[in-house]
Amino acid sequence: MELLWIVILAGYAICVAQSVLALTTRRPLMQRTSLVALGVAFGAHTAWLVIKGIRANRCPLVGTEEMSSFLSWSLVVSYLIASRWYRAAALKTFVFPIVLALATIAAISPDMQGGERAVNQPLQDVLLPVHVGLILLAYAAFFITFGAGLMYIIQERELKNKRFGTIFYRLPSLDTCDSIGSRSMAIGFVLLTLGILAGLWFTHARYGVYWQGGPLEIFSIATWVIYLLLIQTRVTAGWGGRTGALASIVSFLIVVCSLVGVRYLGHG
């Protein structure tokens, strides 16, 4: 497993280096190398998750190691989907440092062999990983929204200030940033909704009630409400463009800060 981590981290590190370097030249740089590195690292990462799951005989979504690993894997998946839909190579520069950071956290976190596993509770056995997996995928999608928002703001500043340098040429068009933002937000919102529903069902199956009022539950609902409002203002009040981009950046930061607060300052 250690060898896999070396391959994964090296691959993602190459992607980070390439994506940062690419922002400094107007012509594509080291594209093939980076593509191969991404392919190998992503393959190894997927293999790691599968092996981990088989060895522990459950979904690899328990503890910091597995959750960080899955979240960084989800980010790569989100990036791959976004780059299939849009020509936005610059998104990599925003996504891969986080992918690498999360993968590093996973690699240095202690190995979680056992983990929570309800015996003879097939429903709970399925619902918990579905809940955690969907929520993590939703966060990955929201991170793409955040990245697209950042790209929008930077590109908008370059245009307003008439700075037509390499960054301007490497970043996608405003419309593309906007479109990536709204699409990833919509997908994230659906995933979050399903994830929360799975969570409620799981709570009911285990504790007999849907709502316990814990900080994590309140946090999830708050996140859901924030993104519902974001989508609603985008659709009805025409909050696209700069305002929409800013709003999605701020929302994501609030969500991440409160998640960290809830997990590490609250009772986790």
Add this chain to the structure above:
Amino acid sequence: MNIVLVGISHKTAPVEMRERLAFNESHLHDALGELVDQDSLEEGLIVSTCNRVELLASAPSGADRGLGRLMDFLCGFHCLEPGALNGHLYRHADSEAIKHVFRVTSSLDSMVVGESQILGQVKEAYQHAVEAGTIGRVLSQLMNRALHVAKRIRTETGVAQNPVSVSSVAVELARKIFDELSGKTVLLVGAGETGELAARSLIEAGTSKLIVTNRTAGRGEEIARKFGGGSVSFETFYDALPSSDIVLCATGAPDYVIRSAETRKALKSRKRGPLLFIDISVPRNIDPSVADIENTFLLDVDDLESIVNTNLRERKHEAQAAETIIEAEVQHFNKLLRSLDIGPAVVEIKQLLSQMAASEFKRNRKRLGDLSPDQETAIQDVLLPALVNKLSHPLIVHLRNAAREREPNEIIDQLRKMLRID
């Protein structure tokens, strides 16, 4: 076999002289026929554009003779005194000529480095020469290689990447905002020639709708009809702002035509994406503070021209990388050319071996005993040629490989010695 080239271009001669030397398309076939005399020039090709006139040929009897013949032909065809072109004409032979052809085709020698027109013009010139029957194995190899090199340089370097005209830069910037221009509406304020040209490039780039406004309504309507768009009166054009995506302003007015306060008011209820103002008038017709309105972007002539200049510099920088490719390709082609030159040597080797085989058969005929006429014919027509082919094959392969590195004549001499023939 030598490759020779003479020509004049925008770098060496003024336009009057280029015009004087140009080859009209209707005369091209005759000219090509006249050029190739089969003695000093075996193949020929003429590239004649507004920026250059070049004659390219393969010369079987030496570069100097070939170049002399090209000069005589050029002066003779255009009824010029010999020496009238002194100081304007360039002459290249062999590697230099190959390099020049590669550079021209790849648009490194063009007035605007990286422009794509020259490639089409070279292709056309080649086609004319093929039709006139003045292309043989040397020039066909050279021209195919030149087209390959041009393609390689376009994809591997950035010489042709960034737009270098004001209207194409405007289109590129619009794409940095809207990505796809289809479905976008252009409002053209001022229906003069400049505005019309810029509007045309936006329409060609895919914008869907054009609205024209002009102080003289008639002219505005005329342009609108031309591009299948609509027109609005000059007094009410602010009303068209909310439904527009790109506003192109090119009037001859001495002051601002699009003012900030009115624009702000007009855009208040606008729920569309960004709005791009392009001001290509001098003096400027759009108040610069329009750029302070949210979701609007403003570009003026200076912005566009500064990008044009940056892109030109970028292309020149990329051209250095292209020159490295050219050097390598010239070397590669020289090797290829040398291996093309082994054709006569191959014939010679086969003849020698056939003669040897025939004389050995004759000498040993008696020892072969009784043979029916059929058997004798079979030996002479089947066995001996098969043997000659079998024996000459490795020699030819060796010759072809060695010719890539050395002069074919040297190798043929060596082979002669090996086979003990004088």
